[in-house]
Amino acid sequence: MQHRFDWRVYQEFLTVGARGVPLAENAGPALFVAREGAVISGYSSGEDTDEWLGTSTEELRLRYAHREHRVVEEADLQKWIREALAKDHVVDQAECLRRRLGADPGGTQLSRPVAYHHFLLDGLQGWWSRVLPSNYGIYLRLERPRGVEGAPRELCLVVRGGRLESFHSPDLSGMARTDTRGDEDLVRYLSEKYLVPFQGAVIPERDWEDWSKLAEPWRLVLMALRARRARLVPFRWGLAGLLGARAYFGL
Template identity: 30%
Template sequence: MELNFDWKNFHSLFFQSIETKHAADSAQSKPVFVLKDNGFVSFAFSEGENLLDWVGAPEDEIRENFKHREIVFLNKSTADGWMLKSTNHDLYYDQVKFLKSQAFGFLKKNKKNLESYFLRHFLLESIESWWNKFLPSSYGMFLRFDGEQNKDYVLIVQKDKISGFNEPDLTALGVDQRKDLAAVVKYLSEKYFIPVQGFVLDYQKWKDIASSPEPWKKTAFLIRSGQIKLAPFRWRLVFLIASRAFLGL
């Protein structure tokens, strides 16, 4: 694994922004997840509640106690197996994706309607979707945030997978050049030997888009109104965004 994945900021940008979806729900409406072993509770989890007193209790007892809520039972050995198999992947992002896909698959198989708890960031979802048929096999995205968080990030995609994310080192550029989005994008393209697409937007707008029910539509409107700047302006990318935003593809 390379040392170029800044997980902390990646998590902050792509995960924390969508954590608020269920935060306002009361504890009583949230699902309960139980790891069981031989008919007994090995572990119990529900966000905002401490259910550790249930460890060791019979499965039937917890089922009865939470019968008015959605309760999901999973064998402890299955959960242990997921954690172990996730080590076959190098990047933490891939490991988390693997765990989520296993959990999502389990819920679907058991007809549990809890997809809303497993949402991914709209940008990551799109990058790893059919978009990769229209985008280069390797490319980068330069994200510049204004406003409350003045930060630059570069996201690298190689062979349809996210392979890197960090704050780029722009010290080789002059102070004026660092302010010029086109110059930065050109520099990064030459540094990584891949085409790079630059985006500039206010950080608050980024958060608003992520928590919007139609994030691509919002993105499209912000591009049209100039609140999101692209450098360079690539029609192929705009077409992809529009197809998601207005056609739901």
């Protein structure tokens, strides 16, 4: 039973903030949960919110001035969690909650989003979604630097009807075992297995990690493609055009 939703693999590839990024660069607002005017829980990236438990929301507003924050009522959060339970997987569930947390009913706008999207997801879910097919797959392989042991990391994303349907390491156990199988064969195999057109990309691990820390690394992506450090499998001019438009015109 292969997992359709492999959260670990997803995080290894598509998380911006979880590891290693300096707090100041990407910290979203602190989030607190209140019941009857007192804080009962909270979360603040890089900070411990424990000491604020039991504080009145008024006092919190006065004393927690060093960082933007939002206080939500427990009943609202519980309602949003129940809403999120209807989603298929943790990525959609977190996104559902994120949207709720970002829309402040009091009219106060948060100056920063609750979380930043990974650049790849940002691209796929933005303007590109109008030109990309509604069903497709993406295969990413991160090559380790020379001399570093271990198999390359792989991720397989399947989008159907514009929604992220699954994310996991590709299961290649059904693929014919030959020493000469190339990346093209692998992408073709995945297309046949999941019945959607697949686009593959083979990228050096270090490049990917550097790009993942940035909101708009598209120029670096193009440079890596030009320098043949990274490659698209198969190479599609249309996709290269989209990358170029994003890198130079922000589209």
